Amino acid sequence: MAIPRIKDEILEQFFRELVKTDGFSEDRVECLRELFKAGRKPKAAEVIKKLSDEPKEGIA
């Protein structure tokens, strides 16, 4: 049945837009896409993790 999945269309556009946005590598967008894949309702903490860089270690 060809019911338009508006939510999915919006998400797909969202990921396409993110790839073109500064600070979003394809890998990061893929991780986010995985997080929001059909049926998943990720928590904000999971999203924060995917949006954040790993802390850099080192001596000043």
Next chain:
Amino acid sequence: MIKIESIAINEMRGIRSLPLTLGGDSFVISGPNGSGKSGVVDAIQFALTGEMGRLKGAGTADITLAAHGPHVEKRDDPAAASVTLNVFIPHLGKSASITRTIRQARTPQISPDDADIIAVFADLAEHGEVTLSRREIIKFILTEAAKRSRDVQTLLKLDAIDEIRATLKTAANKLDAAQTQAKSVADSAGDSLRRHLDLPALGAEDVLAAINNRRAVLGLTPVGMLAKDTDVTTGLGQSQDGSGTGQSKESVLADLSGVLNLVDAGLEVPTSAAVSALQKDFASIDADPNLLGRIKQQPFLQEGLNLVEGPQCPLCDTSWDIEVLQAHLKEKLQKSAQAEATRNQIVANGEIIAQEAIRLREQFVFVRKLPEVGGVLAEQIQMWGKDLSSLAEGLRSFDGSMAARSRLEAGWARPPATLANDLSELHAKVKARPDRSATEQARSFLVIAQERLATLRRALRDLEEKRVNAARGRSAYKAYCDISDRALASLYEQVEEEFASFYRLINHDDEGEFRAELSPADGSLDLRVDFHKKGMFPPGAYHSEGHQDGMGLCLYLALMKRVLGDGFTFAVLDDVVMSVDAQHRKQFCKLLRTHFPNTQFIITTHDQVWARQIRSEGLIGAKAAVAFHHWTVETGPVLDEVAEIWEQIDADLLRNEVPIAAARLRRHLECVAADLADELGARVKFRADGGYDMGELLSAVIARQGELLRKASKVARSWGDDDQVKNVEKLQEARTAILKEKGGEEWVINKAVHYNEWANLSCNDFKPVVGVFRDLLQQFRCSKPNCDSWLSVTPRHEPVDLRCACGSLRFNLKEK
């Protein structure tokens, strides 16, 4: 989507056993209230979704599908309660059936075992909105904007969009907060270095100058530039005097001056705005005794909503329908919006004070490490630091902020009583330290500078990471908002125009220029409608209940058309137009017939006139209806297939039951005479009570028919349309023959007026009466079986057209 060919319901709700044949076409189920119509709606909804909307929602806490879905006599036998739908799936070109029992509501039997067919039923199970009651329709119209947004989004399956938006917003806010905190740490580290260097600001040139002055004292080469890895102690060698402790006389004096300035300026000054805001919020809570309760309940509800993952309430384990439970919690959350805003303000302002408390604690840490500090002051500073930590921890929650209310109002910092004096004395003692040699001072200066520079670099690097993360969070949130806003705005724009055009079609006589505005904003969906070109208003402001019902239907249809497109092949309308008047119902039929020709509508109504109109307007075929006469608990609905009236009368006469046939003919003529007078615009003497006599109406109808045919003939001649002239003449001749054969109009009218005598006629005497009315009425209707509608004039005022619903009978009434 599907079209229903037939339904078989057994032992479900008020129904014992009910087979219905729909043939994939629109169908009407009529009957008085309590006759079992809604049982059919429940059964269809159950077959498709495994649920019954009527057993969910407010006021149904003690009612469950398992216990109350079966017929009351079979309440202990849920396996006996079943419904089977035989359907045709147009886009697959396949027939299929689905059977559910109450016992195994979640596992329907689908035949054939075809993946495409199973997918269709799985999709339908998520589209409970194909069955619609008035209660659901009106909620699109008479509701606040935020709730309308949710309802419409739920209907459109768009609620997940808002959930994702909320998740991204929370993530962005938390990343922003992390950046703010990192900035605070970096500022503090910068202050520490600046004080040590004794500079008004950390300009690169000034920093280098301060560093290089000391390096020159030690005979070291100057540092050329401050790179990210520059070590200002390069060439210094190992410290011989422990001067890397940050406690050189000059550094300590600078730090002590810093904290003394803080004390002099007032420790709480930086947070005065936050404290004032908190006091206002505390006053709001005092003024509204219920606000505190709602604030406390709000996070509980939010957490509860997050925890709802199965059919049990996460708190009390009571069984709920998961969607109903979620909707219930969301509604309660919405109602506590003001509480949430107050709560958030209190937590945000508490956080500001908490951060300042931590900053204060950090700034005084060095004091207790000074050798000049006595045990008492050291202990006081330590206790004060612990107190500030504890205060900060409390202020980071709503309850902690409330608990700290009196302290916030009286002064939250609470430093040791003699702090200012102690610090002054300490400053004097440190100042009295013997001056070290210039080289010792320079060495110590550089070591401490390097330590503080390293701390600042770490803090700045962390701040940069947090800044990038926060920017990423904001970008993601903004991108999602922009895209979803555009998608929804476009969707709502299309829906808005379609909604208005549908409504104009229904109400073309009095609101032919109706407009509507659907405005999405911040998770709400505002609806404004035109009222007779006097402006745009909320739909409940001036429109009647009937008009609001019409709006609800039009909005529903527009939404479904957008969501399902060609897939909108099926809908159940459960008593949805009870407030719409007769004239507008006709137009509603026209809307469904002309704009949704491929949609099967199953319509229930308690209004026999409306049921008849649906047929006469050509929305359903002659036999696509069933009438429930009454209902008993033992039998369920007692019904008649709606057969052609003349077949019923013939059957009566075959049984020699003249009184029954007479009563049936009389009722039919009463209804038809009123319908035809309305359809043709017959002229009758106005009666305020609407109590028109059947003879009076029939007379007016027959006269109007003659008048319209004469007009049609004249018009056809004016256009030189010879074929149409002949068509009209044929009708006129047939009309004359019928009337003449039976002694003219007066005979007919006389018979109609004296219908009370019919019951006393013999069967042979009554048959000619039946025959003449049958022939007469046939003159007014289309003979095509799929149309079978009455002729009617359009528009009603100054008509230009006389036609049937399908258009095969059509006469122009507008002269050249």
